Amino acid sequence: MATLTSREEDYSRWYNELVVKADMAENSGVRGCMVIKPYGYAIWEKMQRQLDQMFKDTGHENAYFPIFIPKSYLSKEADHVEGFAKECAVVTHYRLKNAPDGSGVIVDPEAKLEEELIVRPTSETIIWNTYKNWVKSYRDLPILVNQWANVVRWEMRTRLFLRTAEFLWQEGHTAHATEEEAVIEAEKMLNVYADFVENFMGIPVIKGVKSPSERFAGAEETYSIEAMMQDGKALQAGTSHFLGQNFARAFDVKYQSKEGTQEYVWATSWGVSTRLIGALIMTHSDDRGLVLPPNIAPIQVVIVPVHRTDEQLETISRVANDIRSQLGNKGISVKYDDRNEYKPGWKFNEYELKGIPVRITIGPKDLENNQVEIARRDTLEKHFTPIEGVAEHVRNLLKEIQDNIYAKAKEHRDSLITKVDTYEEFKRVLDEEGGFILAHWDGSAEVEEKIKNETKATIRCIPLDAEEEDGVCVYSGNPSKKRVLFARAY
Amino acid sequence: MATLTSREEDYSRWYNELVVKADMAENSGVRGCMVIKPYGYAIWEKMQRQLDQMFKDTGHENAYFPIFIPKSYLSKEADHVEGFAKECAVVTHYRLKNAPDGSGVIVDPEAKLEEELIVRPTSETIIWNTYKNWVKSYRDLPILVNQWANVVRWEMRTRLFLRTAEFLWQEGHTAHATEEEAVIEAEKMLNVYADFVENFMGIPVIKGVKSPSERFAGAEETYSIEAMMQDGKALQAGTSHFLGQNFARAFDVKYQSKEGTQEYVWATSWGVSTRLIGALIMTHSDDRGLVLPPNIAPIQVVIVPVHRTDEQLETISRVANDIRSQLGNKGISVKYDDRNEYKPGWKFNEYELKGIPVRITIGPKDLENNQVEIARRDTLEKHFTPIEGVAEHVRNLLKEIQDNIYAKAKEHRDSLITKVDTYEEFKRVLDEEGGFILAHWDGSAEVEEKIKNETKATIRCIPLDAEEEDGVCVYSGNPSKKRVLFARAY
Numbered sequence: 001m002a003t004l005t006s007r008e009e010d011y012s013r014w015y016n017e018l019v020v021k022a023d024m025a026e027n028s029g030v031r032g033c034m035v036i037k038p039y040g041y042a043i044w045e046k047m048q049r050q051l052d053q054m055f056k057d058t059g060h061e062n063a064y065f066p067i068f069i070p071k072s073y074l075s076k077e078a079d080h081v082e083g084f085a086k087e088c089a090v091v092t093h094y095r096l097k098n099a100p101d102g103s104g105v106i107v108d109p110e111a112k113l114e115e116e117l118i119v120r121p122t123s124e125t126i127i128w129n130t131y132k133n134w135v136k137s138y139r140d141l142p143i144l145v146n147q148w149a150n151v152v153r154w155e156m157r158t159r160l161f162l163r164t165a166e167f168l169w170q171e172g173h174t175a176h177a178t179e180e181e182a183v184i185e186a187e188k189m190l191n192v193y194a195d196f197v198e199n200f201m202g203i204p205v206i207k208g209v210k211s212p213s214e215r216f217a218g219a220e221e222t223y224s225i226e227a228m229m230q231d232g233k234a235l236q237a238g239t240s241h242f243l244g245q246n247f248a249r250a251f252d253v254k255y256q257s258k259e260g261t262q263e264y265v266w267a268t269s270w271g272v273s274t275r276l277i278g279a280l281i282m283t284h285s286d287d288r289g290l291v292l293p294p295n296i297a298p299i300q301v302v303i304v305p306v307h308r309t310d311e312q313l314e315t316i317s318r319v320a321n322d323i324r325s326q327l328g329n330k331g332i333s334v335k336y337d338d339r340n341e342y343k344p345g346w347k348f349n350e351y352e353l354k355g356i357p358v359r360i361t362i363g364p365k366d367l368e369n370n371q372v373e374i375a376r377r378d379t380l381e382k383h384f385t386p387i388e389g390v391a392e393h394v395r396n397l398l399k400e401i402q403d404n405i406y407a408k409a410k411e412h413r414d415s416l417i418t419k420v421d422t423y424e425e426f427k428r429v430l431d432e433e434g435g436f437i438l439a440h441w442d443g444s445a446e447v448e449e450k451i452k453n454e455t456k457a458t459i460r461c462i463p464l465d466a467e468e469e470d471g472v473c474v475y476s477g478n479p480s481k482k483r484v485l486f487a488r489a490y
Numbered sequence: 491m492a493t494l495t496s497r498e499e500d501y502s503r504w505y506n507e508l509v510v511k512a513d514m515a516e517n518s519g520v521r522g523c524m525v526i527k528p529y530g531y532a533i534w535e536k537m538q539r540q541l542d543q544m545f546k547d548t549g550h551e552n553a554y555f556p557i558f559i560p561k562s563y564l565s566k567e568a569d570h571v572e573g574f575a576k577e578c579a580v581v582t583h584y585r586l587k588n589a590p591d592g593s594g595v596i597v598d599p600e601a602k603l604e605e606e607l608i609v610r611p612t613s614e615t616i617i618w619n620t621y622k623n624w625v626k627s628y629r630d631l632p633i634l635v636n637q638w639a640n641v642v643r644w645e646m647r648t649r650l651f652l653r654t655a656e657f658l659w660q661e662g663h664t665a666h667a668t669e670e671e672a673v674i675e676a677e678k679m680l681n682v683y684a685d686f687v688e689n690f691m692g693i694p695v696i697k698g699v700k701s702p703s704e705r706f707a708g709a710e711e712t713y714s715i716e717a718m719m720q721d722g723k724a725l726q727a728g729t730s731h732f733l734g735q736n737f738a739r740a741f742d743v744k745y746q747s748k749e750g751t752q753e754y755v756w757a758t759s760w761g762v763s764t765r766l767i768g769a770l771i772m773t774h775s776d777d778r779g780l781v782l783p784p785n786i787a788p789i790q791v792v793i794v795p796v797h798r799t800d801e802q803l804e805t806i807s808r809v810a811n812d813i814r815s816q817l818g819n820k821g822i823s824v825k826y827d828d829r830n831e832y833k834p835g836w837k838f839n840e841y842e843l844k845g846i847p848v849r850i851t852i853g854p855k856d857l858e859n860n861q862v863e864i865a866r867r868d869t870l871e872k873h874f875t876p877i878e879g880v881a882e883h884v885r886n887l888l889k890e891i892q893d894n895i896y897a898k899a900k901e902h903r904d905s906l907i908t909k910v911d912t913y914e915e916f917k918r919v920l921d922e923e924g925g926f927i928l929a930h931w932d933g934s935a936e937v938e939e940k941i942k943n944e945t946k947a948t949i950r951c952i953p954l955d956a957e958e959e960d961g962v963c964v965y966s967g968n969p970s971k972k973r974v975l976f977a978r979a980y
Binding site: 026028029030033034035036037038041042044045061062063064065066067068069070071072073074075081085086087088089090091092093094095096097098104105107116117118119126129130133139145149150152154166168341 | 516518519520523524525526527528531532534535551552553554555556557558559560561562563564565571575576577578579580581582583584585586587588594595597606607608609616619620623629635639640642644656658831
């Protein structure tokens with residue numbers, strides 16, 4: 001097994017190699033589109049199952065809307081079309097035919113669509129065109145719907161999980177009678193995301209709102225959770241949008257109020273995607289491979305026998321299978337790898353690469369001592385534990401590992417937040433340390449744009465918990481009441 | 491609530507109305523594409539969860555492959571491109587721009603793709619192009635992968651669930667070292683489908699193989715399960731294909747055998763789709779609405795209070811909530827509908843329309859007698875049962891309903907299978923009774939084609955359990971060894 005490029009040597013290459021070598025994903029024959037391999041997809045399934053339960057616990061139902069959006073729909077909301085028309089896949093024909101010269105198949109020019117269809121980059125327009133028929137009275141509200149789907153954005157520079165032409169995501173689309181209710185919903189879902197990303201994926205995040213120029217195309221307010229990668233670059237981990245009445249106006253969605261008046265409906269939308277898997281990898285993993293928080297690991301424990309003879313293997317297997325079933329009863333997923341074609345050392349490397357949180361090694365000597373050896377993936381520490389009570393021990397250990405992975409990520413993230421008060425310091429910190437920079441900003445789009453052009457740092461968010469504090473903008477010197485969060489970002 | 495057109499009056503209209511009124515699905519603004527509404531999608535989720543578990547129990551893993559297929563890939567397998575080129579959505583451009591006249595957005599002619607992309611109608615080609623890199627040695631086999639995805643086939647005449655331009659499905663794609671192993675896999679998955687459709691969806695099916703002209707484009711053998719709808723028309727409920735080495739040859743996928751030789755890989759693919767929801771509706775439902783088998787019903791039990799005063803409602807609610815939690819503990823999904831805006835009679839109709847298997851009605855008099863009223867959706871029968879032990883009673887009743895729905899469908903299906911020995915009888919039965927016709931066929935594609943043109947009946951399958959029997963083809967009089975299954979079909 002070839003070793004990985006180290007993070008220090010080349011973080012970007014380390015990431016690309018790791019995604020492929022750990023069997024998470026690979027590039028496909030289609031420009032910018034990835035193949036999510038079974039191991040990567042198993043992580044996505046665990047994420048989906050958890051998120052889906054959290055959505056249902058907060059009153060949402062799933063539905064499914066068409067993948068195609070008529071070009072005219074996209075045009076109905078002015079900001080929205082500006083944001084999404086530039087990077088979309090356009091279906092213009094509905095048939096191929098044999099080439100007259102026998103060279104293969106060609107697009108049949110007679111099968112041209114009257115109106116082109118866009119492969120959805122996001123579904124606000126097709127969904128609000130549908131909600132028009134679902135909403136008549138205040139009794140029909142709220143609509144709390146989520147969709148699990150693939151979407152396509154024609155990105156020019158792509159990277160596995162982080163930025164791909166096609167990706168998988170969920171998109172919630174809700175409709176409400178009042179502005180207040182919609183704002184509460186948008187904030188509620190931001191909190192669901194923060195809870196999920198922190199407690200299941202072990203990634204600490206900062207909650208905030210976007211500056212107007214970084215808002216979702218068509219939103220009145222965009223909330224986001226922002227994470228920090230090991231290399232000091234930020235990553236937007238999820239967004240929740242308060243859409244005001246923009247889509248209701250564009251698609252004429254009104255309801256009759258209790259008082260009998262006709263009112264436009266208020267909207268939210270919110271989404272997280274397979275991009276989160278990129279964040280997972282870049283937050284926790286090390287030069288030996290993935291480090292997976294137990295809550296998200298498809299295999300939480302692997303058992304590896306170390307033996308010379310078939311007889312030894314048989315005895316070890318009896319104990320291993322017993323431990324496996326004890327762990328299984330506690331809801332822990334276990335793999336027992338008794339393959340003979342591979343040596344224990346090879347297996348150790350393989351499961352370190354794959355980020356399995358706990359490895360149990362069993363050899364003949366261990367059995368004599370009524371113990372097994374436990375190795376933690378997060379700290380790489382090893383210890384022995386008695387066979388009696390091993391399941392309870394491992395269960396507690398998995399909790400400890402989950403907590404430790406989060407704590408470690410949080411410590412690192414916190415060490416990468418710097419308050420700066422001058423533009424010189426801003427630039428120095430950005431270049432020398434990276435990370436998040438908390439600085440005063442005068443609120444103008446011009447300054448935001450200039451800082452972005454000069455430093456490649458953008459305003460990641462205006463933190464929800466930002467303290468009121470008198471200050472002056474690091475760039476313009478104009479007065480400011482709050483620090484905002486800058487960073488270079490993925 | 492408007493009543494449904496009866497099945498006798500117009501079966502087709504009954505179906506279309508039912509799908510919409512029961513909140514299962516509706517047509518979207520995009521030609522041929524449907525919106526699957528939350529109630530319909532909840533059924534799909536139950537189907538997915540069950541099938542997914544069955545796939546995993548038989549050793550399969552999920553993965554995800556790109557939605558786009560380069561035109562050249564589709565052309566590599568000759569039969570495959572013939573079958574799928576005629577009805578596909580073709581992406582030719584990757585950007586829109588503002589129209590110079592300010593009239594909206596237009597396709598940017600400068601953003602033309604070098605090679606057109608097809609929105610996947612099925613994924614054999616993109617997947618085998620990927621497997622090329624996954625397979626080197628016999629140790630890399632078998633590959634047992636499934637994908638949950640949306641696919642697009644540009645059908646001209648569409649119908650909700652039964653035939654839509656976009657639909658949801660799963661597609662299994664496996665790779666094997668030997669022909670025998672691939673055939674076993676194709677047959678195993680046919681049996682998984684039959685098990686699922688019969689025992690979870692309550693739909694009896696006949697297992698068989700397709701005639702060569704009805705095979706999947708690119709398959710050596712297509713296995714299918716065939717169901718019979720109430721109106722005497724057949725519906726193909728699932729297919730499993732033995733693909734031979736066709737895709738391995740087209741994409742040059744070889745492995746090194748234990749003996750060191752280079753061999754082409756053997757393949758299968760298999761799929762079921764949201765079409766099954768159409769089969770579910772058309773098999774069991776009646777003029778009052780859906781009839782859902784308990785195993786597939788998102789809500790298995792609804793509790794409706796019947797009361798005059800708030801005080802009565804309070805007493806009833808105490809009992810109802812207790813019953814709900816008892817049922818919940820047994821893993822039964824329950825809804826308690828205590829809404830005051832709707833009268834009990836309205837609710838009864840609503841839940842009959844939605845096909846909820848069991849309704850529990852509780853009134854003040856029932857409480858005096860320590861009993862509740864139970865109504866079965868399948869037979870529309872009502873009875874009283876003591877509150878003590880109601881959960882156990884309902885659990886047993888749900889099992890009984892599941893069995894009864896299947897038994898009823900099977901009885902009806904069996905009554906619609908007719909053995910015929912002459913072409914006159916064949917045509918008479920087809921026109922007067924419909925259903926499946928078991929008739930001798932000489933095995934020629936010409937006769938199959940003629941019968942199809944003259945009667946619109948196709949060979950649904952050659953049943954796996956067909957008995958060896960000397961006979962003569964109903965059309966040609968040529969000798970035949972087996973009866974095959976004909977029907978008009980959806």
